[in-house]
């Protein structure tokens with residue numbers, strides 16, 4: 064059970080999240096759509112405390128963090144339950160693909176080298192990178208880097224995966240290979256939140272679509288409800304841009 | 307007249323003192339590098355109080371001549387502090403040269419730490435790594451690569467600065483040349499010989515430096 068209650072975040076005078084509430088069930092694939100600057104990235108970043116919200120409670124399984132009294136330990140526990148896939152991949156440049164996936168397991172959870180290596184190799188096979196294990200990120204295409212990023216996030220064995228526009232920085236011909244992997248994860252009922260502008264993908268892969276505007280959730284529903292029968296005028300206006 | 311025999315004799319006897327100079331350089335390097343890393347991390351995380359002290363420290367050592375720092379310490383403070391008075395001149399030189407060079411290296415290392423993009427730090431946090439783990443496993447290895455070329459320049463400057471040791475009575479390359487010159491009054495021969503020895507030695511160090519840089523470049 065994942066619950067976000069009354070989440071508020073501001074940057075100085077700019078109020079970015081104005082009370083976001085969201086309940087997510089195990090296995091749900093939530094897509095967040097909305098205009099630029101609406102706070103979609105900020106929402107994801109607050110969920111694993113890359114940004115510290117001012118107010119609100121985030122609960123994932125047995126970990127609950129209240130922003131007004133968030134301890135270092137609680138934040139760490141929360142981060143252990145989530146993992147993030149970034150638009151700019153953010154692989155560790157001093158580590159090979161294999162090390163990017165196995166080292167965090169060893170460092171953060173104290174997994175022994177042999178086990179970490181075995182798990183990492185399995186995950187990298189899943190994302191089709193078995194032939195790139197010993198390459199450094201600088202030698203990979205964007206699509207390959209992002210697939211490595213997904214394998215690294217999976218290695219943390221998270222209860223919730225967060226994807227912030229995972230294909231936005233990719234050349235068009237590389238988008239498919241990354242979306243394919245995310246779709247596989249969705250089909251296997253991995254719980255996740257995806258911020259994406261790829262409407263076709265959202266429609267196919269999401270179990271629930273959330274439309275955000277100006278720091279609030281304006282409308283939510285199944286992909287059919289949102290895309291075929293949107294109710295709120297702002298949703299209609301936003302979707303019209305994609306026609 | 308230029309006394310060629312004297313010059314050649316000295317040219318071949320001076321290298322015996324290279325180990326003294328290198329020992330001074332390496333000891334100061336160890337001290338300055340370890341101190342510089344600590345100071346750079348303090349600056350990087352803007353640790354309260356320590357950050358301000360570090361800034362003052364850096365400003366002082368960068369903005370005053372090394373020779374004045376050495377003299378204040380070795381001749382000035384020694385009058386009031388017993389342990390400085392009892393200190394060997396080698397120890398004093400290594401200490402002040404280490405402190406001095408650290409102020410330059412700190413800024414070099416700080417720049418290198420900043421060169422690692424914030425995205426990687428965020429990735430580390432999102433995976434549950436602590437600041438210290440991110441520093442050790444992600445930032446420092448990349449920063450070292452960036453920092454090595456400027457740090458080896460710092461090291462070469464440091465090696466040349468060891469020549470100041472003669473002013474506190476150390477018999478290194480420069481100290482030996484000074485003695486020979488004073489005893490024989492053959493200043494041109496003595497100082498030309500020592501310059502050539504320094505030149506060859508530093509040129510060799512520069513060569514090693516470029517080999518190391520080439521090796522690092524190909525890694526990632």
Ligand SMILES: Nc1ncnc2c1ncn2[C@@H]1O[C@H](COP(=O)(O)OP(=O)(O)OP(=O)(O)O)[C@@H](O)[C@H]1O
Pocket residue numbers: 074077079097098099100101102103104105106
């Ligand atoms: N670190 C920050 N400091 C100040 N303002 C910020 C910061 N991060 C985001 N903002 C501002 O907060 C608002 C929301 O940003 P956010 O990145 O969450 O939008 P978004 O919905 O993800 O937009 P996009 O679709 O363009 O990615 C924007 O106005 C942005 O300029």
Ligand SMILES: [Mg+2]
Pocket residue numbers: 103104105227228
């Ligand atoms: Mg965004």
